[in-house]
Amino acid sequence: MRNLMVAGNWKMNGDSTMTSELVDEIAAGYVGSDSCELLICPPFPLLGLAANKIQGTSIFLGAQNLSEYNSGAYTGEVSALMLTDAGCQYVIIGHSERRAIMRETNEMIRKKFYAAIDNNLIPILCVGETLEQKEQQLTMEIIEQQLKSVIGDNAASLTNAVIAYEPVWAIGTGLTATPEEAQSIHHFIRGIISSISQEIADNIQILYGGSVNGGNAKGLFSMPDIDGGLIGGASLTASDFLSIVKATNK
Ligand code: PGA
Helix, strand or coil, X not given: CCCEEEEEECCCCCCHHHHHHHHHHHHHHCCCCCCEEEEEXXXXXXXXXXXXXXXXXXXXXXXXXXXXXXXXXXXXXXXHHHHHHCCCXXXXXXXXXXXXXXXXXXXXXXXXXXXXXXXXXXXXXXXXXXXXXXXCCCHHHHHHHHHHHHHCCCHHHHCXXXXXXXXXXXXXXXXXXXXXXXXXXXXXXXXXXXXXXXXXXXXXXXXXXXXXXXXXXXXXXXXXXXXXXXXXXXXXXXXXXXXXXXXXCC
């Protein structure tokens, strides 16, 4: 049985005051009976503070990106080892904003994915189509390419990984895929993995992301192949984030 997960992607938002307050509020509202795993992904400079604040709670910590390299002359980059040292267990890889704005290619994302795995960080691999690709009915082709370019036929690399399906047209736009639309893509993703390993397909968490809020979360999370959400905007306010957490409860 897969656990549900709710992960907050703070993007380039927050400062130390906001981090202290938000983590306290989330920790206070996240009770033992909540049936999901909870993860926050603040920007790099706030990771150390967030790691201190979550001590003694069951909240996990993740970063939003990492370098494909382990150390050396890569000015401005942050390695997997630095992230584990800062207290991270997870790292988001291949978010569509990094693919589009920072021009990350499938090949770069593949290297980052294995840099995470090799250093015991759990990658959250983001896949998803743009509006243009959706309109051209290329959704499945694009997602299969994004996934296969990272895992190849090596489903074992997904033993300790999470996938996030984030349709680009739904991110930060207020538009969300319907639960049925999202379910069909999640089912497709699980199917690709099951063609390599049924066991890994059965166990891997596949999160949905894109304008998830307290109102639409329950419908999405009730779908059999949707194992929680990757939350952007609504992860910056404790009450909004917690209302999504509560939507995972039966
Ligand atoms: P959003 O962002 O919830 O603000 O749409 C999701 C994401 O980019 O991970």
